[in-house]
Amino acid sequence: MNNGKIKVIHLIGNAELGGVANCVMNYYRNIDREKFEFDFITYGASSVDEEIRELGGRVFYVKDFRLFPVAMKQLKKILTENRYDVFHSHLTALSVFPLYIAKQCGVGVRICHSHSTTDGKEATSIVKNFLKKHASRYATHLFACSEYSAEWLYGEGANVFIMPNAVDKDRYAFDEGKRLQTRKDCILDGSLAVGFAGRFEYQKNLRFFLDAAACLDKKTPTVAVLVGDGSEKEKLKKYAEKKNIRCLFVTPSLDMARWYSTFDCLCMPSRYEGLPLVAVEAQYNGLRCYLSDAVTKETDLGNAVFLPVVDPEEWAEKIFSERKIHRSDKAIVNEEFDIKNAVKKLENEYLNIISEAK
Numbered sequence: 001m002n003n004g005k006i007k008v009i010h011l012i013g014n015a016e017l018g019g020v021a022n023c024v025m026n027y028y029r030n031i032d033r034e035k036f037e038f039d040f041i042t043y044g045a046s047s048v049d050e051e052i053r054e055l056g057g058r059v060f061y062v063k064d065f066r067l068f069p070v071a072m073k074q075l076k077k078i079l080t081e082n083r084y085d086v087f088h089s090h091l092t093a094l095s096v097f098p099l100y101i102a103k104q105c106g107v108g109v110r111i112c113h114s115h116s117t118t119d120g121k122e123a124t125s126i127v128k129n130f131l132k133k134h135a136s137r138y139a140t141h142l143f144a145c146s147e148y149s150a151e152w153l154y155g156e157g158a159n160v161f162i163m164p165n166a167v168d169k170d171r172y173a174f175d176e177g178k179r180l181q182t183r184k185d186c187i188l189d190g191s192l193a194v195g196f197a198g199r200f201e202y203q204k205n206l207r208f209f210l211d212a213a214a215c216l217d218k219k220t221p222t223v224a225v226l227v228g229d230g231s232e233k234e235k236l237k238k239y240a241e242k243k244n245i246r247c248l249f250v251t252p253s254l255d256m257a258r259w260y261s262t263f264d265c266l267c268m269p270s271r272y273e274g275l276p277l278v279a280v281e282a283q284y285n286g287l288r289c290y291l292s293d294a295v296t297k298e299t300d301l302g303n304a305v306f307l308p309v310v311d312p313e314e315w316a317e318k319i320f321s322e323r324k325i326h327r328s329d330k331a332i333v334n335e336e337f338d339i340k341n342a343v344k345k346l347e348n349e350y351l352n353i354i355s356e357a358k
Contacts, residue, residue, distance in 0.1 A: 166342035195263030200230030215316035
């Protein structure tokens, strides 16, 4: 405890990539800040820094932990000069390095948090599979965003606290006005807007997404709308141009409710996932979500369809057959992903594990 508050520092890596940073920020916006203080360690300045500071937190920068000798030295300085009750690492398999430093610096509660999995085919899979055997070695407690992510990193039977990728469901409610205006601004009227939101990386399998949109365009006028950024952006633009695929690339937006309201469905043909936050947000918007069968079924709030990632024509046919289902006719009643419920569980978990550590 410090000044009566529990001090937690979150290591979230690249805050500009979205998923993890958005998840932690959702909790930070809703945590009882009379009881808890959050600080953050990231790989550099990002769009969330200003809000963190407005909410009373601090942001520290370190090098990417893939350059772990430099990053560990920087982390040690931060943890030596500042006292924390909880060190919460969101780096999944890479967590072994920062957790080791946190133990050296005497942080009593050290959390390893699993946010993802792997398909075993990406270039970094060998490294990930090696590191995951050691990821939690210096942790005192294990967290994960889903049962699927927990089993991948920790194996079966581990004692894991599931901290869901919860959202403020009211923030993502459907807005007819935003839909009409954005479709007008982007000249989407009369076309089916097939949406994606997230990182433009191998994991997301976006060539398949573009192929499915192209197949769908043969059945009904379709535009693929990609909201996000990433290392594959220019390659995807060139691929879409070469294949004559109608698409719109949009920079990451803090007002994702606008884009969810604009979409007619969300597509995520991911090669692997932990539990995609955007699919939770989109379902609270009422969107039909077409997800890879590699995505955990825990993601389904009542409006998700899971498909094998084999034939883009199959995705196009399914979307075409359900194209008039722009919004769910039934309200999402799943409360597990409502941040107002989830944050109370996290507060209690922090209190319990700190009590145990004393």
